[in-house]
Amino acid sequence: MQGLLMSESAPRSLHDLGFDGIAAELTASGVSTHHTKALWRALQREGELDLASRDFLPPLKAWVEKHVGHGKDFFLDDPPIVEEIRSSDGLTRKYLLKLNDGQIIETVLMGYDGRYTACISSQAGCAMGCVFCATGQMGFVRHLRPGEIIAQVLHVQRIIRRDLPGKRLRNLVFMGMGEPLHNYDSVMHALQAISDVRGIGIGPSFISVSTVGVVPAILRMAEEQRPYNLAVSLHGSNEEERSSLIPVSRKWPLADLVAACRAYGRITGRRILFGWTLIAGKNDSAETAHRLVELLKGIDSHINLIPLNPTGGFAGSPAATAAAREFQRIIRAAGIACTFRQRRGIDVAAGCGQLKADRRKLAS
Numbered sequence: 001m002q003g004l005l006m007s008e009s010a011p012r013s014l015h016d017l018g019f020d021g022i023a024a025e026l027t028a029s030g031v032s033t034h035h036t037k038a039l040w041r042a043l044q045r046e047g048e049l050d051l052a053s054r055d056f057l058p059p060l061k062a063w064v065e066k067h068v069g070h071g072k073d074f075f076l077d078d079p080p081i082v083e084e085i086r087s088s089d090g091l092t093r094k095y096l097l098k099l100n101d102g103q104i105i106e107t108v109l110m111g112y113d114g115r116y117t118a119c120i121s122s123q124a125g126c127a128m129g130c131v132f133c134a135t136g137q138m139g140f141v142r143h144l145r146p147g148e149i150i151a152q153v154l155h156v157q158r159i160i161r162r163d164l165p166g167k168r169l170r171n172l173v174f175m176g177m178g179e180p181l182h183n184y185d186s187v188m189h190a191l192q193a194i195s196d197v198r199g200i201g202i203g204p205s206f207i208s209v210s211t212v213g214v215v216p217a218i219l220r221m222a223e224e225q226r227p228y229n230l231a232v233s234l235h236g237s238n239e240e241e242r243s244s245l246i247p248v249s250r251k252w253p254l255a256d257l258v259a260a261c262r263a264y265g266r267i268t269g270r271r272i273l274f275g276w277t278l279i280a281g282k283n284d285s286a287e288t289a290h291r292l293v294e295l296l297k298g299i300d301s302h303i304n305l306i307p308l309n310p311t312g313g314f315a316g317s318p319a320a321t322a323a324a325r326e327f328q329r330i331i332r333a334a335g336i337a338c339t340f341r342q343r344r345g346i347d348v349a350a351g352c353g354q355l356k357a358d359r360r361k362l363a364s
């Protein structure tokens with residue numbers, strides 16, 4: 001009866017199931033949970049896409065044959081590459097991946113100083129509407145499932161294995177398309193799998209979740225003791241400055257956001273990375289820098305300055321070099337770490353959501 005029900009329901013992604021979820025499925029089919037590790041290892045560590053070809057022990061092999069594949073209970077997430085673009089220095093590769101419903105997301109592999117980082121997406125589009133961001137300009141389409149998040153990491157790993165033998169993926173950042181803390185459950189579920197040492201095994205301290213400032217979710221991360229790094233995109237040091245760039249700042253005001261960051265730092269003892277996209281005449285003045293220093297007093301902070309990548313829907317321009325240097329000087333003089341984000345690979349439209357936006361423009 002259960003078998004009948006399962007085959008009648010819509011197929012589900014095997015990548016959506018965590019280790020325990022897979023164990024539960026095997027148990028439900030009368031297969032010993034001892035086989036979970038082998039299946040998990042093939043799926044998550046080796047990124048296997050052809051499970052039927054594997055030399056599993058007979059009970060697991062039979063389960064895979066019966067339940068996984070076209071027209072069966074489970075499928076694997078493997079979004080095909082629609083386009084690959086490499087930066088001229090070869091250090092950045094950007095992939096447009098097509099999801100099952102046709103949505104296109106971006107996944108980026110960056111390799112600086114022999115360290116490889118995957119920059120992945122958490123949503124198709126984004127609901128937060130930041131005025132300078134190409135993804136924000138597209139609007140929200142939908143959340144990604146855990147399997148669609150994990151599949152991006154497996155994709156990057158496959159590329160490294162194929163083209164960069166002996167290298168491994170070290171870091172993971174949610175700085176692609178979407179707001180990860182707006183898709184909290186799927187992102188946390190995916191991260192549990194991604195950091196599992198029996199599978200992909202990226203250390204939690206090498207994983208960063210970047211948020212525009214979803215206050216309740218920041219507090220939840222702290223309360224749940226999630227072991228990942230937090231990056232907060234600030235971009236403004238008073239409410240007026242910030243909400244002119246980030247409309248959702250009206251929902252989660254700057255004062256509440258800073259209070260949440262303070263609580264996060266206190267509970268976790270971790271330093272917070274604050275992202276600051278420098279925009280000429282908007283948020284690059286010495287006055288703003290001084291106010292920022294005041295705002296972050298008592299929070300263990302690192303400020304990451306990001307030059308604006310111009311986008312079609314926003315008329316602003318990047319801060320001039322002199323203003324950017326002065327901004328950095330003021331912050332450093334107050335004893336706060338402040339660096340410029342490397343933007344090698346800007347020639348592949350490194351800004352979030354930009355490549356997809358460019359393609360759309362070309363298509364219309």
Ligand code: SAH
Nearest residue numbers: 133175178179210211212233275308309351
């Ligand atoms: N939604 C999350 C993560 C994705 S955006 C967030 O906003 O933090 C990742 C980073 O890229 C953010 O700091 C964002 O402000 C920045 N960003 C987006 N568009 C940009 C642009 N056009 N130029 C420079 N930085 C941009």
Ligand code: SF4
Nearest residue numbers: 126128130133136212
């Ligand atoms: Fe969304 Fe981040 Fe872009 Fe803002 S900057 S619209 S939160 S992806």
